[in-house]
Each structure stands twice: as C-alpha cells, then as structure tokens.
Amino acid sequence: MDGGSGLNLISKIIADTLKVDVSVLSGANIANEVGQEKFCETTIGYRIRPNGQLFYELFNTPYFRVAIVNDPSGVELCGALKNVVAIGAGMVDGLDLGDNTKAAIIRVGLVEMMRFAKLYDPTVQDATFFESCGIADVITTCAGGRNRRLGEAFVRTGKSFDVLEKELLNGQKLQGASTCEKLYQYLKDRELVHKFPLFSSIYQICFENLAPENITRFHLTHVNKL
Ligand SMILES: NC(=O)c1ccc[n+]([C@@H]2O[C@H](COP(=O)([O-])OP(=O)(O)OC[C@H]3O[C@@H](n4cnc5c(N)ncnc54)[C@H](O)[C@@H]3O)[C@@H](O)[C@H]2O)c1
Numbered sequence: 001m002d003g004g005s006g007l008n009l010i011s012k013i014i015a016d017t018l019k020v021d022v023s024v025l026s027g028a029n030i031a032n033e034v035g036q037e038k039f040c041e042t043t044i045g046y047r048i049r050p051n052g053q054l055f056y057e058l059f060n061t062p063y064f065r066v067a068i069v070n071d072p073s074g075v076e077l078c079g080a081l082k083n084v085v086a087i088g089a090g091m092v093d094g095l096d097l098g099d100n101t102k103a104a105i106i107r108v109g110l111v112e113m114m115r116f117a118k119l120y121d122p123t124v125q126d127a128t129f130f131e132s133c134g135i136a137d138v139i140t141t142c143a144g145g146r147n148r149r150l151g152e153a154f155v156r157t158g159k160s161f162d163v164l165e166k167e168l169l170n171g172q173k174l175q176g177a178s179t180c181e182k183l184y185q186y187l188k189d190r191e192l193v194h195k196f197p198l199f200s201s202i203y204q205i206c207f208e209n210l211a212p213e214n215i216t217r218f219h220l221t222h223v224n225k226l
C-alpha cells in the first residue's frame with residue numbers, strides 16, 4: 001500500500017503508470033522455503049482471466065501450487081494487511097503470552113483484515129481470505145516472518161522499528177509498521193478507528209507509547225459480525 005490518507009494499491013500505481021493490466025501474486029511463501037522447493041500454495045488475483053491463466057502456467061509447479069481468483073484487490077490487500085497482524089503476533093511472543101493468545105490475534109486479525117478490505121474496496125470477496133494469500137499467509141507470517149520477529153524485538157528491547165529494521169533486517173524493509181501507520185490514518189480520517197480495535201492497538205503500541213500488554217484489549221470492544 002502506498003500514499004497518505006488516500007491509500008493506493010501498488011498494482012494500481014503500476015497499471016496507471018505503465019497502462020498495462022496487472023495481476024497480483026501473494027501467498028504463504030516465505031522465500032527461503034520456496035527457494036528450497038518445499039511445498040507451498042500461492043494465489044494470483046487477476047482482472048482479465050486469460051492473463052490470470054497465463055500467470056498460472058508460468059508460475060505453477062508441483063511444489064509451488066497456484067490458485068487464480070478474480071479478486072486482485074483482495075489478494076493485494078491480504079498481502080499488505082497480514083503484515084500488521086504479524087507485528088501483533090510478535091508482540092504476543094515478546095510478552096511470553098503463548099499459542100492461545102497468538103491464535104486469538106490471528107482470528108481477530110483476519111476479521112479486521114476482511115473488514116478493512118471490504119471498506120476499502122467493496123468488490124473484495126470473502127472467499128479470497130480462505131486462499132493461500134489470506135488465512136494461510138497470516139499463519140505463516142505470524143509464525144516465521146520478519147514482521148513477527150520485529151514485533152517481538154520491539155517489546156523485548158523497547159527500540160523503535162526504524163532502529164530494529166537497521167539492526168536486524170540486513171537492508172530489507174519492514175512492511176507492517178508503515179502499513180499500520182497508513183491504515184490508522186485512513187481510519188482516523190473517516191472516524192472508523194473504533195471498528196478496528198486490534199489494528200488500532202497495534203498502531204498505538206508501535207507509535208503512541210501504549211503499553212504492549214494492551215495487545216489483547218480488543219476483546220473489550222470487538223464486534224464479531226463482519
Ligand atoms: N520475503 C519473503 O519471504 C516474502 C514472502 C511472501 C510475501 N512477502 C511479502 O512481500 C512483500 C515484499 O517483501 P520483500 O521480501 O520483497 O521485501 P524487501 O524489503 O526485500 O523489498 C520491498 C521493496 O519495496 C520497496 N518499497 C517499500 N515501500 C514502497 C513504496 N511505498 N513504494 C515503492 N516501493 C516501496 C522497498 O524499498 C523495497 O525495495 C511484503 O509484503 C512481504 O510481507 C515476502
């Protein structure tokens with residue numbers, strides 16, 4: 001996701017700039033494991049079906065199994081939003097709270113991902129969240145991703161994400177913290193912060209000195225209905 005309060009999808013920027021049709025690939029695909037040809041699934045979101053089919057043929061292998069869906073926004077939003085959830089999962093690890101708590105963060109995180117994606121783009125489909133780009137990528141990122149790792153380090157060391165990124169990521173960029181800032185601003189501008197208690201807590205812990213123990217306070221206000 002790019003932009004200030006007026007969020008924009010990277011695929012849209014590319015499509016508008018280059019005047020080409022753009023499909024989106026995202027999934028539970030930690031690069032090291034893909035590189036070792038360990039089995040995984042991925043999702044390609046297409047606008048134009050023949051292009052989705054072309055990418056399927058290009059990318060699909062016995063160990064990298066592609067599903068194509070006619071929901072490019074949903075696929076891309078999953079890829080951006082799960083990084084925010086993973087920072088929350090890392091905070092759970094930093095607080096030594098355990099697997100049950102992390103599962104709760106994953107569940108509520110997925111609910112808020114769906115709610116935000118449909119708010120941002122009403123054409124986004126529920127089914128997309130049950131593809132690899134959705135629940136599967138949330139699980140793998142909350143288990144083995146960089147966002148999880150830095151969420152834990154943030155709680156254990158008290159250092160900022162900018163400092164941790166430089167110290168721990170060897171030149172790579174952390175996506176979750178900046179995405180969290182942008183989506184919080186988007187929600188604030190629309191007076192919708194109260195509908196996203198987990199995302200809001202993660203933002204306030206990261207940037208407003210809220211105590212990390214508040215990571216579970218969503219249960220005080222969370223509405224399960226999508
Ligand atoms: N590395 C993995 O194993 C892996 C696996 C699956 C999904 N992902 C996801 O893929 C995405 C990218 O991860 P990566 O590993 O390629 O990270 P990376 O840090 O290697 O590359 C990200 C690139 O995006 C650029 N960038 C960041 N914000 C930008 C903006 N607003 N406009 C233009 N460019 C911008 C950065 O400068 C950087 O070059 C993340 O959402 C990540 O969660 C990564």
Ligand SMILES: O=P(O)(O)OC[C@H](O)CO
Binds near residue numbers: 028
């Ligand atoms: O390292 P992260 O946190 O960007 O997550 C990696 C990918 O999302 C896994 O699919």
